[in-house]
Amino acid sequence: GQQLNQSPQSMFIQEGEDVSMNCTSSSIFNTWLWYKQDPGEGPVLLIALYKAGELTSNGRLTAQFGITRKDSFLNISASIPSDVGIYFCAVPQGGSEKLVFGKGTKLTVNP
């Protein structure tokens, strides 16, 4: 099946620093989604990308849909303690609405 390569696996940063994470694949996708999951809760949608080259912001978060349609990145600027959690990229699988998830990036922010 289709696989997403998400990196880094984990990040330890100081409050106020910027963060960048990305997902790549060998397949082309028409939609890229970014979710955040807090411990013991379900994923919450952060940003949805529907067009190659699209750059979308949501507060301190910015995500881009790669022009090749095989990758996407998520940036968080001026991190704060509540940014702690696991960030997942996800794409619809093979012409269906089923999602395939990356393995996640665990973010730790030190005050």
Add this chain to the structure above:
Amino acid sequence: GAVVSQHPSRVICKSGTSVKIECRSLDFQATTMFWYRQFPKQSLMLMATSNEGSKATYEQGVEKDKFLINHASLTLSTLTVTSAHPEDSSFYICSALDNGGTQPQHFGDGTRLSIL
């Protein structure tokens, strides 16, 4: 925005018990819902697609007789883990499609199932 409610949030029960988990779309109708399982420190793995008014479709390796799915209305899907055993202990999460059945999926808060 689209809200998905999942109940219960946590279940602890004895081996051999059947457990039912509910997933409701609160402010929209969802013809399609999804059930995922997530083991500790791992990503979400799709178990099955729940289709209103028809049989669920299961991913490879997921036992349909073990994980019964019913999607009887446009706002409710249920997952029943039958004769649960300790290896079924996991975090189960549902999601639903709004927006006319296109992305993004909106997720419930998950159910922590612990089988003793």
